[in-house]
Amino acid sequence: MSLTQLTATEMAEKLRAGETTAVELVTAHLDVASEAFVHVNREDALAVAADVDAGKYDHPLAGVPVVLSDVIVTTEMPTAAGSAYLDGWVSPYEATVVTRLREAGLPILGKTRVAEFGMGNDSGAHEAVAKHQAPFAVVSDTAGTARHSAAETGVVAVKPTYGAISRYGLVAAVSSMDTITPVARTTADAKALHEILVGADQLDPTSLHHEWDLATDTGVDGVTLGITVTQPDNVSDDAWSAYQHGVRALHDAGITTMEVTLESLDQARQAAHIIGAAEFSANLAKFDGIRFGNRVTPANATVQDVITASRGAGFGYATKRRVMLGTQMLSTGTIESHFRPAQRVRTAIINDHHTAFETVDALAVPATTIQGKEYESATAGVGASLAGLPAASVAGVHICAPPYADELVYRISAVVEQTTAGAAS
Amino acid sequence: MVDNIAATAHIALTEEDRKKLAAEFDPIIESLAVTADDQLAETVNPLPVNNVLRDDVVANELTNEQALSGAPEAQDGQFMVPAILDGE
Known part of the structure; x- marks a missing residue:
């Protein structure tokens, strides 16, 4: 069996048993790296692997390689966040998640392709994990995109409770929804x-500031789950079938289910696009062509001309449109007609979830929704993003649970994946 | 309308951008209309955020060189911008 066919956990076991080396693991993955990567970190990854093999790290996963979505800043590799504006930029500081990976001795294979500023479903990280070019990846999830892409590519994405994993060094898109998210098979x-x-x-x-304990593994017997019993209009027959398969497996494992419908989610799409665009426009104000990134200087330019030209040349169309929509949402008139009502819809969505969680322990919906035009579409997980909930996309099922119940999400996810080929294999 | 918003957002548009936005912008905003209970509070952050204080000591600072490392143009330890005053 090729080393890349192993799970990360199996790789760690083989390393500890002396049946492989970190250098072999890194080399096996680098040999199959594809266009999913925008930067390959060969020398550094091999150097870290050699240090692991020399016994310089004691973390159980030391030596197991990982990839980073290119919205996470690194000091030894460029970060472009999928944007021409940042092309070639190297951050002067490092994301906290990168520091934690380095301290644990996980060789970083490289950075992976991402939609501009992470706003879209295109993700080289998911592709790399699905194609066994990395056992797992660190990505960002804003309005459910990382979970949607996981469902599309047959991998697992688990968004933590908002704030559980540091966002320091994540190129900010929508700060109240951005979440660092692990993706694995x-x-x-x-x-x-x-x-x-x-x-x-x-x-x-x-x-x-919370004491996290993800270690318990007591199964799901006795857990109550809110489910969808009628196929939604935006869920295909195949996606519905996969979902029902997962729910049956959860039944078999001892879960009790009941139908739960959250009416406020009918407006989750609008609320997420409004709030998302508004925060995005504010976050991208720092891209001014002055302090970092790529500058365009028209003839006889003023400072304002430089800022406007640099942003115009550096941003893609979807980014320009989102920044302008966000600017509009925060302008007189629209702030009252759209933005503030969207924030109240968000409150209703949070309240509806909390009410549901008085009756059920978690909620499960089909993980794949049909994606049409961007602003007419929403992911299955957009409600969990708006409410800051821990959530997983696994084998066609989207699971969410109350804040801080990340461990329960993992327990349910583990049962769902047993039922299918589940993870890409 | 599109040009006004682009100016406020400090974004130069190509002719193609302008044409597409002229067709798309208003319909998107109309499609995002929501109705909300006025009695509800507005959510800014999904979870309660508490002030977290730390000791008032300098930490995690960038050097001048690091801060300028990504600047398109820099001079004398400062970001370079076009002259704001004549001859300056």
Whole structure:
């Protein structure tokens, strides 16, 4: 069996048993790296692997390679966030998640392709994991995109409770929804990566101070799950079938189900696009062509001309449109007609979830929704993003649970994946 | 309308951008209309955020060189911009 066919957990076991080396693991993956990568970190990854093989790290996952979505800043590799504006930029500081991976001795294979500023479903990280070019990846999830892409590519993505994993060094898109998210081929691997990344960080003011315990593994017997019993219009027959398969498996494992419908989610798409565009426009104000990134200087330009030309040349169309929509949403008139009502819809969505969680322990819906034009579409997981909930996309099932119940999400996810080929294999 | 918003957002548009936005912009905003209970509070952040204080000591600072490392143009330890005053 090729080393790349192993799960991360199996790789770690073989390393500890002396049946392989970290250098062999890194080399096996680098040999198959594809266009999913925008930067291959060969020398550094091999150097870290050699240090692992020399016994310089004691973390159980030391030596197991990982990839980073190119929205996570690194000091030894460029970060472009999928944007021409940042092409070639190297951050002067490092994301906290990168520091934690380095301290644990996980060789970083490289950075992977991403939609501009992470706003879209295109993800080289998912591709790399699905195609066994890395056992797992660290990505960002804003309005459910990482979970949607996981469903599309047959891998597992588990978004933590908002604030559980530091966002310091994540190129900010929508700050109230952005979440660092592990992606893997199995639930156990996603959890193992999550455990390295999770925990309070002084550098992220929204970081939660909480004692996380993801270690329990007591199964799901006695858990109550809210489910969807009628196929939604935006769910294909195949996606519905996969979902029902997962729900049956959960039944078999001892879960009790009941129908739960959250009416406020009918407006989740609109609320997420409005709030998302508004925060995005504010976050991208720092891209001014002055302090970092690529500058365009028209003839006889003023400072304002430089800023406007640099942003115009550096941003793609979808980014320009989103920044302009966000600017509009925060303007007189529209702020009252759209933005503030969207924030109240968000409150209703949070309240509806909390009410549901008085009756059920978690909610499960089909993980794949049909994606049409961007602003007419929403992912299955957009509600969990708006409400800051822990959530997983696994084998066609989207699971979410109350804040801080990340461990329950992993337990349910582990049962769902047993029922299918589940993870890409 | 599109040009006004682009100016506010400090984004230069190509002719093609302008044509597409002229067709798309208003319909998108109309499609995002929501109705909400006025009695509900507005959510800014999904979880309660508490002020977290730390000791008032300098930490995690960038050097001048690091801060300028990504600047398209820099001079004398400062970001370079076009002259704001004549001859300056």
